[in-house]
Each structure stands twice: as structure tokens, then as C-alpha cells.
Amino acid sequence: MSSSSKAQAGxxxxxxxxxxxxxxxxxTYGSLVTELVRDYEDPIEVNTQLDRIGHSIGVRCxxxxxxxxxxxxxxxxxxxxxxxxxxxxxxxKVGFRMFLGIQAEVGGFSQDQRSxxxxxxxxxxSTFVELPAAGDDDYQYxxxxxxxxxxxxxxxxxxxxxxxxxxxxxxxxxxxxxxxxKGDELNEIRVELKEVLxxxxxxxxxxx
Amino acid sequence: MVAASFHSPxxxxxxxxxxxxxxxxxxxxxxxxxxxxxxxxxxxAPKISTNEWLRIGSTFHSLHAxxxxxxxxxxxxxxxxxxxxxxxxxxxxxxxxxxxxxxxxGIKFVLTAxxxxxxxxxxxxxxxxxxxxxxxxxxxxxxxxxxRCELFTNAVDSLIDxxxxxxxxxR
Numbered sequence: 001m002s003s004s005s006k007a008q009a010g011x012x013x014x015x016x017x018x019x020x021x022x023x024x025x026x027x028t029y030g031s032l033v034t035e036l037v038r039d040y041e042d043p044i045e046v047n048t049q050l051d052r053i054g055h056s057i058g059v060r061c062x063x064x065x066x067x068x069x070x071x072x073x074x075x076x077x078x079x080x081x082x083x084x085x086x087x088x089x090x091x092x093k094v095g096f097r098m099f100l101g102i103q104a105e106v107g108g109f110s111q112d113q114r115s116x117x118x119x120x121x122x123x124x125x126s127t128f129v130e131l132p133a134a135g136d137d138d139y140q141y142x143x144x145x146x147x148x149x150x151x152x153x154x155x156x157x158x159x160x161x162x163x164x165x166x167x168x169x170x171x172x173x174x175x176x177x178x179x180x181x182k183g184d185e186l187n188e189i190r191v192e193l194k195e196v197l198x199x200x201x202x203x204x205x206x207x208x
Numbered sequence: 209m210v211a212a213s214f215h216s217p218x219x220x221x222x223x224x225x226x227x228x229x230x231x232x233x234x235x236x237x238x239x240x241x242x243x244x245x246x247x248x249x250x251x252x253a254p255k256i257s258t259n260e261w262l263r264i265g266s267t268f269h270s271l272h273a274x275x276x277x278x279x280x281x282x283x284x285x286x287x288x289x290x291x292x293x294x295x296x297x298x299x300x301x302x303x304x305x306x307x308x309x310x311x312x313x314g315i316k317f318v319l320t321a322x323x324x325x326x327x328x329x330x331x332x333x334x335x336x337x338x339x340x341x342x343x344x345x346x347x348x349x350x351x352x353x354x355x356r357c358e359l360f361t362n363a364v365d366s367l368i369d370x371x372x373x374x375x376x377x378x379r
Contacts, residue, residue: 063313064340167313
């Protein structure tokens with residue numbers, strides 16, 4: 001299945017999804033993040049919590065993608081992956097399009113084909129966001145003068161990808177490596193495959 | 209009640225057609241073999257207690273796993289070197305047909321129906337969508353746990369209703 005047909009599949013699925021107001025979405029996420037910043041103070045801890053929340057979302061929404069892609073007559077072929085390259089395409093072209101309506105690109109495969117990057121030109125989570133500058137005393141949440149520039153505002157994505165792929169037996173590690181909030185020209189999420197988990201009876205039951 | 213009339217009684221030969229088409233049961237098994245939902249779908253569904261269903265669910269789960277290992281058939285593009293990629297998809301008997309949809313996240317949706325019932329596969333796929341739309345989006349539903357979600361069960365009922373009364377309605 002080629003990359004463009006995956007993009008079409010993503011578009012077809014997106015057109016059937018119920019839509020929410022983009023501002024409501026961005027503001028809800030914003031209030032979630034600031035609440036976490038207030039509660040945890042340490043931006044590193046906030047990143048962890050965002051990842052955890054994303055994980056809970058990911059393990060659930062993967063079924064929605066798989067079931068709806070199947071039902072829409074896109075066939076198993078649109079989401080059946082032979083290798084990590086296919087998986088990356090489905091996550092970016094089908095997943096991001098279906099749930100967020102945005103275009104995501106895949107690239108930067110490593111030599112061993114075990115890691116790749118997802119590039120997002122636009123980020124619906126951070127529509128209204130400006131990270132306060134380091135050492136900004138006026139900023140009420142950074143009480144200890146803690147550097148909010150360590151905050152990975154959109155770390156939710158990492159958790160979602162990790163959770164979704166975990167459900168289909170791929171253990172991955174995700175990281176936001178470039179962020180438009182920090183002055184980069186686009187957002188880049190690095191995904192690294194750690195392990196392909198096996199299911200079924202497991203090796204314990206196999207004969208020697 | 210009026211006493212029995214002397215009119216001829218209903219002909220004793222009047223029996224239901226050999227196979228009345230209809231859905232019998234839906235059960236859902238999580239990836240570790242636990243039953244997370246069972247639901248009768250029609251008036252002809254046999255009455256089976258929840259305990260029995262728990263047993264049926266885990267037995268089916270094991271048979272499904274064994275079937276994949278035991279099959280001699282390797283389809284093209286098969287990924288599992290030790291057996292088939294997927295286990296039981298269908299069991300047929302004289303009075304029953306059972307179809308199973310295993311998702312790639314490891315959940316098994318199983319429908320039993322009377323032979324000749326059309327659209328079982330399509331209904332299974334619809335039920336998977338309902339599960340992802342209703343059960344999984346309930347923030348208080350925990351993965352792998354029994355589904356106690358009225359939204360989902362009502363949706364399943366109305367889906368079956370639609371299929372039975374509206375012919376095969378599939379999108």
C-alpha cells in the first residue's frame with residue numbers, strides 16, 4: 001500500500017469523524033497542561049504526566065483507527081504493516097489525519113530501519129501557546145524560577161503513539177526533538193522501536 | 209378461556225422452517241482469555257448462565273490459540289513460522305454457526321447465529337466499531353475489564369434490531 005493511498009485513507013476517515021471546535025480543543029489541552037504545571041511545578045515531571053495521559057489515550061484510540069479503517073472498506077491492507085516503514089506511514093498519514101485532521105510527514109529513517117521521525121507543520125495543541133521566557137519573574141507558575149523551557153508542551157503525542165503501538169505489540173520510545181514553541185521551524189517527534197513483543201502462547205509453551 | 213373448538217387443530221405438520229435465521233449470542237473475550245461481555249441477541253438464544261459463559265469464553269480462547277499452532281495450512285504472507293497467523297474464524301454445526309473476529313489488539317468478538325443468517329461478518333465489524341466508540345471512550349471503562357456500559361449494549365441491540373428488521377443493512 002503506497003503512501004498516497006494511506007493519505008487518502010486518512011482523509012476518508014477524517015471526513016467521517018465527528019468534529020470538535022479547534023479552539024475548545026486547544027484551550028482544554030492548555031488548561032490541562034497549566035494545571036499540571038501548577039500541581040507538579042517541575043516541568044520534567046509534567047512531561048512524564050503528559051506522556052502517561054497520552055498513553056491512556058493511545059491504548060484506546062488505536063482500536064478506533066483499526067475498526068473504522070476496516071469498516072470503511074479500506075480493507076485490512078490499509079492498516080496492515082509489513083515493516084516499521086508501513087507502521088510509520090499509518091501513524092502519520094492515517095492516525096494524525098483521522099484524529100486531528102492535520103498533515104504529518106514521515107522521514108529520517110535510521111540505517112537499521114528501527115527509528116523514524118514524524119514531522120508536523122502545524123500543531124493544533126499549541127495554537128495559542130507561547131512558552132514564558134526563562135527566568136520570567138512575572139510568570140506565576142514557575143514559582144521556584146523553574147525553567148519552563150524544559151516543558152515539552154505537546155508531549156501528549158509521544159504518549160499516544162507509544163500507547164497505540166504498544167497495543168499492536170510494538171514497544172517504542174518517543175521524543176519530541178523539535179518544537180515550534182522553542183523556535184524550531186517545525187515539530188519533530190522521534191520514534192524508536194525498542195522491541196517487537198510476541199503474544200499468543202508465548203515461548204514458554206514451545207517445544208525445545 | 210373458551211373451550212377447545214371442534215375445528216381442526218393446527219396441523220401438526222406445521223413446524224418452523226428447518227433453520228430459522230437469527231442471531232443467538234455475542235461474547236467478547238479479552239486478550240488474556242477473560243470474558244468481558246456476553247449478551248443474548250434473540251429470543252431463540254439458549255439460556256446459559258454467566259458462569260457457563262466465563263467457561264466458554266476461556267475455552268474458546270485456548271482453542272483459538274491452539275488452532276493457530278495446529279494448522280498445517282500456511283497462507284501466503286504468513287508471518288508466524290510455527291502456525292497460522294490467526295486461529296478459529298468460523299465453526300459450523302447443523303444448528304449453529306459461530307464466527308470470530310480477532311482484532312489486532314487481541315480482543316475476540318464472537319457471534320453465534322443460526323445457519324444461513326446473513327451479514328455476520330459485517331455485524332462483527334460494526335460491533336468492533338461500537339466497542340471502540342462506546343466502551344473505549346467511557347473514561348471509567350478499564351481496558352481488559354468486563355464491559356458494563358449501557359451505551360454499548362444499547363447500541364449493539366439496536367444494531368441487531370436494524371439488521372434483523374431491515375434486512376442486511378450494511379453501510
